[in-house]
Amino acid sequence: MLAIVPGSEEDGCGCRTLGLGAMQQMTRLCVYCGSAAGLDTSYRAAARELGRSLAVAGIELIFGGGRIGLMGEVADAVLMAGGRVTGIIPDRLRSREQAHPRATELLITGSMHDRKRLMAERADAFAILPGGIGTLDETFEILTWRQLGLHDKPIFLVDVAGYWKPLRDLFDHLATHGFTAPLVPRLLQIVPDVAELMKMLGHVRSTGAPRSELL
Ligand code: AMP
Numbered sequence: 001m002l003a004i005v006p007g008s009e010e011d012g013c014g015c016r017t018l019g020l021g022a023m024q025q026m027t028r029l030c031v032y033c034g035s036a037a038g039l040d041t042s043y044r045a046a047a048r049e050l051g052r053s054l055a056v057a058g059i060e061l062i063f064g065g066g067r068i069g070l071m072g073e074v075a076d077a078v079l080m081a082g083g084r085v086t087g088i089i090p091d092r093l094r095s096r097e098q099a100h101p102r103a104t105e106l107l108i109t110g111s112m113h114d115r116k117r118l119m120a121e122r123a124d125a126f127a128i129l130p131g132g133i134g135t136l137d138e139t140f141e142i143l144t145w146r147q148l149g150l151h152d153k154p155i156f157l158v159d160v161a162g163y164w165k166p167l168r169d170l171f172d173h174l175a176t177h178g179f180t181a182p183l184v185p186r187l188l189q190i191v192p193d194v195a196e197l198m199k200m201l202g203h204v205r206s207t208g209a210p211r212s213e214l215l
Helices: 041-057 069-080 114-123 133-147 164-178 195-203
Strands: 002-005 027-033 060-063 086-091 105-110 125-128 155-158 187-190
Touching: 002 069, 002 164, 027 114, 027 133, 041 060, 041 195, 069 086, 086 114, 086 133, 105 164, 114 133, 125 133, 133 155, 155 195, 187 195
Parallel strands: 002 105, 027 060, 027 125, 060 086, 086 105, 125 155, 155 187
Antiparallel strands: none
16 A cells, blocks of 8 residues: 655654553564665575564564665565565655565655654654664664653664674763763663564563654
């Protein structure tokens, strides 16, 4: 199913705090990852393993909607295993990131801001696989939104083959120099691989908050 989401570059800032509703098993995971596949084959393997695992667990994938790089690998693996995929992609990136033709649902947004807001609203939790600056942008945004109390959804950094060691060091550096309290586990949890991520997701409960009113 394809849907156009109305919106502009300016909206998406009506900041609201998440309310707590009835707790239930999480059903949707937002995955941030590279639009490239990276050089180490373990990144691609982890993306495929995550896709398969989500389908088996009955957890829907929320992602950036592209068919390229690790994004495409995760989505293809979910679909191959019979799972459900929602892609959210800005109109102007549809050809550059090759909007996934077989996504269960594909939402077309007017802006990058709308994409990121919708991805955040629709998810019960977030997982970060290896990626580049787009992945970093999404990671920092979802972390800062949590720091500001705009949401309280779990965030997992999946440290595949130690890819995120420099970022973990940066987080420690920020705390050591007094610019933040330690980020782990206050805002973020670090897991070494997809198997550990799936174990952690088994403990995540959805708040049941209205997904359309997060930000
Ligand atoms: P990358 O990690 O650079 O391969 O990008 C992964 C995804 O992040 C792509 O789908 C990008 O469209 C998306 N992305 C989100 N925010 C940004 C940003 N500020 N700059 C570039 N890409 C971004």
